[in-house]
Amino acid sequence: MxxxxxxxxxxxxxxxxxxxxxxxxxxxxxxxxxxxxxxxxxxxxxxxxxxxxxxxxxxxxxxxxxxxxxxxxxxxxxxxxxxxxxxxxxxxxxxxxxxxxxxPYLPDLARLEAAWSDSYNAADIGGLSPTGLAAMAPETLADLSLALAPAARLISSAYPVGSIWSAHQQVPFVPPKQSGTEHVLLTRPQADVRLTIIPPAAAALLRALADGLTLGAAADAVFATHPDFDPGSALVGLAGLGAFAAPQQELSR
Amino acid sequence: MSFPALPARPGLGLKPQHYAQIIADQPDLGFFEVHAENYMGEGGPPHRYLEAICENYPLSLHGVGLSIGGQGPLDRDHLERLRALNDRYQPASFSEHLAWSSHDEGYLNDLLPVPYTPQTLDRVVAHVDQVQQALGRPMLLENPSTYVLFAQSTIDEVDFLDAIATRTGCGLLLDVNNVMVSAVNHRLDPVAYIDRFPMHHVGEIHLAGYDETTDDAGDRLLIDAHGSRVRPDVFALYRHTIARTGPLPTLIEWDNDVPAFDVLMDEVRLVDAVLDAAPAQRLAS
Structure with a gap:
C-alpha cells in the first residue's frame, strides 16, 4: 500500500x-x-x-x-x-x-430535505409563468411537452412529511398530523424555496409530464384515475408555483 | 506577480446566516472570503447573495477540497469547477491548502498532512503549476496545522513552502493559528517559524481559534477548530508578524458554532487595531 x-x-x-x-x-x-x-x-x-x-x-x-x-x-x-x-x-x-x-415517516422526511437542498441550489432558469401559459395558442397545448423547472422536486409520501417539515419551521412548535398521504412540491418561484402540498391529481400530472408525456397524453392519464380532474386550473396553479421551465421555443425567441 | 491582491485590511468568512445583515448594514470590512465548494451549486440563493455582496466587497475564494498535496493526479472535474467559479466571480484572491483530502475511498473532508521530501515537493509544485495554468492566475498556498510528523520528512516546512512559492510563482497564505497549533504540537518555536517565513510571498493572513487537548504522553495538543475567538497567544504572534511585514489582508475564520455577526466584528476591531499600529512599509524579508 x-x-x-x-x-x-x-x-x-x-x-x-x-x-x-x-x-x-x-x-x-x-x-x-x-x-x-x-x-x-x-x-x-x-x-x-x-x-x-x-x-x-x-x-x-x-x-x-x-x-x-x-x-x-x-x-x-x-x-x-x-x-x-x-x-x-x-x-x-x-x-x-x-x-x-x-x-416510519423518517426516510421520506429525509428525502424531502435532500430535495429541498437540491431545489435551493438548482440552476436559475426562467420558468413558465401563468401569463406565458395563457399566451400559448390553445390548439398547441395538447401536443406541448413541459419540462419541470430545475428547482422543482416532487415528493409523494404515505406520510404527511410536508406538514411535519412545515411544523418544524414554526415558532412555537405546533405538533403536526402524523398520518395521511401527502404530495409535496418544492419550487423556487422567486428567490427562495417554497413548499406546497398539492392535490394527488396535480402530482399525477407532474409525474406524467416529467416522464415526457405531452400535456394531452398526461391529462388523459390523470383522468383515468381522477375523473374530476380539471387540467386547466391544475396547470395554471402549478405554473404559478414555478413548477415548469419555460418551453424551448420560448427561450429561443 | 506581487502579492497581495486583497486590501491590507480585516476580512471575514461569509456565512449564510449573516447574508441579510451584511447586505442591510454594509459593515466596514476589507473583503469577504468564501469556501469555493459551498458555491458549486448551479444557482439559487447562495449565488444571488454572493453576487450582491461582491458588488461592495473584494472576494477571496478559498478552496478546501482540491487535494493539492495528494499522491494522485488532481481531480480534473473539481479543477474545472474551480475554473468556472473563478471565471464567474473574478475574485481578488484564490487560495488552497498544502494538504490532501481525497483518496480512492472518496472525499474525506479534512486537511491531511503531507510528508516533506524532495519527491513530495516536486509533486506539489507540479500540482500548483497545473492549478495556476487551469485558472489562468496565480494562487496562494496555505501552511497547514498538523498533529503528527512524518519520520520520512527531510525538509523543514518553511523551506518546503518557500521552495513551492519560488518554483511556481504562487503566493503563500500564512495562517498564524496554524503556525501556533503546529509549533505547540511539535515542540517548535512559533516566533522562530514566523521570523524565518518568506514574507515577500505572503498575500493573506488567516486567524482563528484553536481547541486544546493532550496527546498520549499527556502533553498539550492544539486542534485547529475554527469555533472560537482568536486566542491571546495567536494574537500576540499575529502582532509580531505584522510588526515585521506591515499591513496584510487578514481573515478571521470562524466556521463552527458560528456566532452573531457582531461577535465577528469585535474580532475585526482587534485586527484593525493591529493593522493601524503597523509600520506602513514592509520590512525587508
Missing part, C-alpha cells in the same frame, strides 16, 4: 493501528494525535449531514442523529468535495436503520 492508502485505511478503521512513520516530536507513534484526524473526518461529515437534514435532526434529537449520521458516514464517503450533494443516499440508509423504524 502507498503511504496515503495506509493513512486512509487507518483513518477510516479505528481498529487499525496508527501507520508506522507517523510520529510525535518524541519520535513515537501516538494514538491520540492520529485520532484527531479520525475525529475531524467523522465530525465534519456528520456536520455536513446535519446541515442538509436539519428537520430530521430536530425530530430524532441531536444524539440519535449524531449516532445515525456517524454510521452512514462510516459506510458512505462523499464522492466529490462538493458537500452540497452529500447525503443523497441518507434517506435509504435511514429506511434500513432499525432503531429509526419507530418513525
Amino acid at each position: 502507498t503511504d496515503e492508502a495506509q493513512f486512509v485505511a487507518a483513518l477510516t478503521d479505528p481498529t487499525r493501528a496508527v501507520p508506522a512513520g507517523l510520529v510525535s516530536p518524541r519520535g513515537t507513534t501516538d494514538a491520540k494525535r492520529f485520532a484527531v484526524y479520525r475525529n475531524n473526518v467523522h465530525v465534519s461529515l456528520t456536520a455536513a449531514l446535519a446541515a442538509r437534514f436539519p428537520v430530521t435532526r430536530m425530530v430524532v434529537g441531536d444524539d440519535f442523529f449524531a449516532g445515525m449520521a456517524r454510521l452512514h458516514v462510516g459506510q458512505t464517503k462523499p464522492t466529490t468535495p462538493v458537500l452540497l450533494h452529500y447525503g443523497d443516499s441518507f434517506a435509504d440508509f435511514i429506511a434500513g436503520f432499525p432503531p429509526a423504524s419507530e418513525l
Whole structure:
C-alpha cells in the first residue's frame, strides 16, 4: 500500500493501528494525535449531514442523529468535495436503520430535505409563468411537452412529511398530523424555496409530464384515475408555483 | 506577480446566516472570503447573495477540497469547477491548502498532512503549476496545522513552502493559528517559524481559534477548530508578524458554532487595531 492508502485505511478503521512513520516530536507513534484526524473526518461529515437534514435532526434529537449520521458516514464517503450533494443516499440508509423504524415517516422526511437542498441550489432558469401559459395558442397545448423547472422536486409520501417539515419551521412548535398521504412540491418561484402540498391529481400530472408525456397524453392519464380532474386550473396553479421551465421555443425567441 | 491582491485590511468568512445583515448594514470590512465548494451549486440563493455582496466587497475564494498535496493526479472535474467559479466571480484572491483530502475511498473532508521530501515537493509544485495554468492566475498556498510528523520528512516546512512559492510563482497564505497549533504540537518555536517565513510571498493572513487537548504522553495538543475567538497567544504572534511585514489582508475564520455577526466584528476591531499600529512599509524579508 502507498503511504496515503495506509493513512486512509487507518483513518477510516479505528481498529487499525496508527501507520508506522507517523510520529510525535518524541519520535513515537501516538494514538491520540492520529485520532484527531479520525475525529475531524467523522465530525465534519456528520456536520455536513446535519446541515442538509436539519428537520430530521430536530425530530430524532441531536444524539440519535449524531449516532445515525456517524454510521452512514462510516459506510458512505462523499464522492466529490462538493458537500452540497452529500447525503443523497441518507434517506435509504435511514429506511434500513432499525432503531429509526419507530418513525416510519423518517426516510421520506429525509428525502424531502435532500430535495429541498437540491431545489435551493438548482440552476436559475426562467420558468413558465401563468401569463406565458395563457399566451400559448390553445390548439398547441395538447401536443406541448413541459419540462419541470430545475428547482422543482416532487415528493409523494404515505406520510404527511410536508406538514411535519412545515411544523418544524414554526415558532412555537405546533405538533403536526402524523398520518395521511401527502404530495409535496418544492419550487423556487422567486428567490427562495417554497413548499406546497398539492392535490394527488396535480402530482399525477407532474409525474406524467416529467416522464415526457405531452400535456394531452398526461391529462388523459390523470383522468383515468381522477375523473374530476380539471387540467386547466391544475396547470395554471402549478405554473404559478414555478413548477415548469419555460418551453424551448420560448427561450429561443 | 506581487502579492497581495486583497486590501491590507480585516476580512471575514461569509456565512449564510449573516447574508441579510451584511447586505442591510454594509459593515466596514476589507473583503469577504468564501469556501469555493459551498458555491458549486448551479444557482439559487447562495449565488444571488454572493453576487450582491461582491458588488461592495473584494472576494477571496478559498478552496478546501482540491487535494493539492495528494499522491494522485488532481481531480480534473473539481479543477474545472474551480475554473468556472473563478471565471464567474473574478475574485481578488484564490487560495488552497498544502494538504490532501481525497483518496480512492472518496472525499474525506479534512486537511491531511503531507510528508516533506524532495519527491513530495516536486509533486506539489507540479500540482500548483497545473492549478495556476487551469485558472489562468496565480494562487496562494496555505501552511497547514498538523498533529503528527512524518519520520520520512527531510525538509523543514518553511523551506518546503518557500521552495513551492519560488518554483511556481504562487503566493503563500500564512495562517498564524496554524503556525501556533503546529509549533505547540511539535515542540517548535512559533516566533522562530514566523521570523524565518518568506514574507515577500505572503498575500493573506488567516486567524482563528484553536481547541486544546493532550496527546498520549499527556502533553498539550492544539486542534485547529475554527469555533472560537482568536486566542491571546495567536494574537500576540499575529502582532509580531505584522510588526515585521506591515499591513496584510487578514481573515478571521470562524466556521463552527458560528456566532452573531457582531461577535465577528469585535474580532475585526482587534485586527484593525493591529493593522493601524503597523509600520506602513514592509520590512525587508
